[in-house]
Amino acid sequence: MSVWRAAFMDGLKPEPALTVSEWADSNRRLSSKASAEPGPWRTNRTPYLREPMDCLSSTSTVQRVVMMFAAQTGKTESGANWLGYVIDHAPGPMLLVQPTVEMAKRLSKQRLESLVTETPCLAAKIAPSRSRDSGNTMFAKEFPGGMMLLTGANSATGLRSTPCRYIFMDEVDAFPADVDGEGDPVSLAEKRATTFARRKILLTSTPTVKDFSRIEAEYERSDQRRFYVPCPSCGGMQWLKWAQLKWENNDPATAVYECEHCNERFAEIHKPAMLRGGEWRATAPSDGKTAGFQLSGLYSPLGWLSWADMVDDFLRAKADAPMLKSFVNTRLAETWEEDFASKVNADALLQRCEVYNPGRIPANALAVTIGVDVQDNRLAVSVWAWGREEEGWLIDHQEIYGDPSGAELWKQLDVLVLNDWEHDNGRMMRADVTAIDSGGHFTSEVYQYARERQAQGVVAIKGQSQRNKPPIGKGSKVDLNANGRTLKRGAVVYPVGSDTIKTTLFGRLKHNNPGPGYLHFHAQTGAEYFEQLTAEKQVLRYVKGFPVREWVKKSSARNEALDTLVYAYAGLARLYQRYDRRTIWDQLAARLEQGDKTKRKAPLRSKQAPAASFTSSW
Numbered sequence: 297m298s299v300w301r302a303a304f305m306d307g308l309k310p311e312p313a314l315t316v317s318e319w320a321d322s323n324r325r326l327s328s329k330a331s332a333e334p335g336p337w338r339t340n341r342t343p344y345l346r347e348p349m350d351c352l353s354s355t356s357t358v359q360r361v362v363m364m365f366a367a368q369t370g371k372t373e374s375g376a377n378w379l380g381y382v383i384d385h386a387p388g389p390m391l392l393v394q395p396t397v398e399m400a401k402r403l404s405k406q407r408l409e410s411l412v413t414e415t416p417c418l419a420a421k422i423a424p425s426r427s428r429d430s431g432n433t434m435f436a437k438e439f440p441g442g443m444m445l446l447t448g449a450n451s452a453t454g455l456r457s458t459p460c461r462y463i464f465m466d467e468v469d470a471f472p473a474d475v476d477g478e479g480d481p482v483s484l485a486e487k488r489a490t491t492f493a494r495r496k497i498l499l500t501s502t503p504t505v506k507d508f509s510r511i512e513a514e515y516e517r518s519d520q521r522r523f524y525v526p527c528p529s530c531g532g533m534q535w536l537k538w539a540q541l542k543w544e545n546n547d548p549a550t551a552v553y554e555c556e557h558c559n560e561r562f563a564e565i566h567k568p569a570m571l572r573g574g575e576w577r578a579t580a581p582s583d584g585k586t587a588g589f590q591l592s593g594l595y596s597p598l599g600w601l602s603w604a605d606m607v608d609d610f611l612r613a614k615a616d617a618p619m620l621k622s623f624v625n626t627r628l629a630e631t632w633e634e635d636f637a638s639k640v641n642a643d644a645l646l647q648r649c650e651v652y653n654p655g656r657i658p659a660n661a662l663a664v665t666i667g668v669d670v671q672d673n674r675l676a677v678s679v680w681a682w683g684r685e686e687e688g689w690l691i692d693h694q695e696i697y698g699d700p701s702g703a704e705l706w707k708q709l710d711v712l713v714l715n716d717w718e719h720d721n722g723r724m725m726r727a728d729v730t731a732i733d734s735g736g737h738f739t740s741e742v743y744q745y746a747r748e749r750q751a752q753g754v755v756a757i758k759g760q761s762q763r764n765k766p767p768i769g770k771g772s773k774v775d776l777n778a779n780g781r782t783l784k785r786g787a788v789v790y791p792v793g794s795d796t797i798k799t800t801l802f803g804r805l806k807h808n809n810p811g812p813g814y815l816h817f818h819a820q821t822g823a824e825y826f827e828q829l830t831a832e833k834q835v836l837r838y839v840k841g842f843p844v845r846e847w848v849k850k851s852s853a854r855n856e857a858l859d860t861l862v863y864a865y866a867g868l869a870r871l872y873q874r875y876d877r878r879t880i881w882d883q884l885a886a887r888l889e890q891g892d893k894t895k896r897k898a899p900l901r902s903k904q905a906p907a908a909s910f911t912s913s914w
């Protein structure tokens with residue numbers, strides 16, 4: 297059936313009255329691979345998901361559903377239930393939009409495949425993608441009476457194609473403000489549903505920065521429903537607020553909730569009963585077509601994310617602006633208010649320099665990374681040491697003058713890259729990662745050096761200025777031989793989210809209490825260094841009506857101190873790709889304790905590299 301005919305039929309054919317939650321309760325199975333609680337789906341486990349899901353049922357008159365939900369509350373699964381319901385019960389053309397095409401591909405391969413294979417009624421309707429001519433590809437799944445198309449918000453072509461009755465836009469806060477110069481990806485996608493009288497549009501996300509968050513803007517245009525639950529003591533209905541959670545002596549295990557009506561405090565064990573007795577209440581006038589839902593991690597069912605986990609997260613995050621932002625966004629499902637007015641001040645940073653030995657790794661540091669910026673007549677190099685929770689120490693900053701197209705300059709860089717730094721505990725440490733910007737005029741020289749020093753942790757990087765990029769992305773082979781083929785042991789270049797890293801670092805430079813995320817500078821650091829470090833500021837611009845924040849350099853200022861810190865931080869992010877993120881600091885501490893048995897031997901020629909020709913400008 298053509299989609300046009302489907303659109304026409306949509307207005308005529310009645311569908312039996314079954315809701316998404318009813319469908320999920322009778323058909324959906326959670327796999328042991330993708331779920332902590334495998335087995336049949338039970339909406340009763342997460343009663344707050346019933347109403348948002350049922351607004352997506354054919355029986356509901358709601359057209360747009362907005363879910364601003366915390367992580368670990370079941371948001372993703374409720375979307376999956378809707379997909380299953382559409383395929384099995386209310387077929388029609390459907391568009392599924394992820395932030396990027398790459399993420400859409402991952403979703404198709406990982407989640408959709410398991411949703412289909414583990415739910416028998418769906419497996420019967422979608423042919424395996426292996427079989428030829430099955431109508432089932434990575435980005436398109438055919439089923440009787442409909443089709444599911446997958447795309448990324450970064451592809452205007454993908455957003456523009458055929459009309460769709462159902463549109464599911466996932467993690468909309470990670471969507472670009474503008475796609476290929478054609479405007480807002482959300483409006484672009486929504487245009488495809490206008491011909492359908494019974495269209496359904498689902499937008500979900502954890503929120504991000506206030507005034508920049510799409511999901512918050514969508515929620516504010518909705519009837520703004522909150523989930524009200526009864527107090528176990530007085531029965532008073534209320535929606536759960538972070539400020540009402542209380543604990544003692546920084547001990548997460550003591551976390552209890554204080555009722556806003558009777559001030560009685562109660563433990564989490566009451567949660568299942570509270571969730572069962574809960575109901576969504578609109579807190580703003582409704583247009584009859586849009587339903588908005590907001591839910592924090594405080595509602596997460598027992599056994600998922602506990603109140604104690606949340607207090608623990610909060611205590612770890614509270615001293616560090618970027619970590620606190622992430623807590624507020626992903627745990628509380630609230631936007632973060634960023635302070636654009638205040639700017640990091642060079643003089644204030646100079647004032648807070650400390651006495652420690654440059655060139656020596658402080659006691660609490662566990663890893664060393666180096667950032668290198670390539671200019672036309674010099675390399676700017678910063679050496680940073682890192683401790684738990686990303687506390688950082690500037691160890692050295694140098695400018696090495698010379699011609700980047702000649703070998704001599706790179707030999708001088710070897711002196712830092714292969715240096716054995718003395719740790720405060722007496723052991724020697726080498727840089728784990730050296731990240732060199734390949735974006736300038738000497739790309740092939742950077743590739744060559746990265747190729748030769750691959751075993752020493754040297755990587756070529758390429759900055760990306762777009763927002764919301766991860767600090768470091770997946771590396772891709774770039775080295776080509778004379779015939780244009782990729783070299784087997786060729787250089788790998790890693791995309792670096794410069795904008796993301798700068799936002800993180802500036803958040804950290806603003807706070808003045810040593811500890812998680814704090815950046816230390818030694819007393820020999822000069823004023824010029826801090827002028828460079830603060831040479832950029834964030835400004836607010838509007839692109840086609842959408843606020844966009846952007847880092848701009850003050851005119852004529854130099855900014856290598858900042859760039860090299862950004863690259864050294866990207867080097868730290870690269871370490872997260874090599875270690876288990878949850879235990880990295882324990883692993884690095886153990887490594888330091890034992891001495892690095894796997895220490896790389898320095899190649900001979902670098903042993904004689906000249907050490908005298910360094911120019912240190914401060």
Ligand SMILES: [Zn+2]
Binds near residue numbers: 527528530556557
């Ligand atoms: Zn009460």
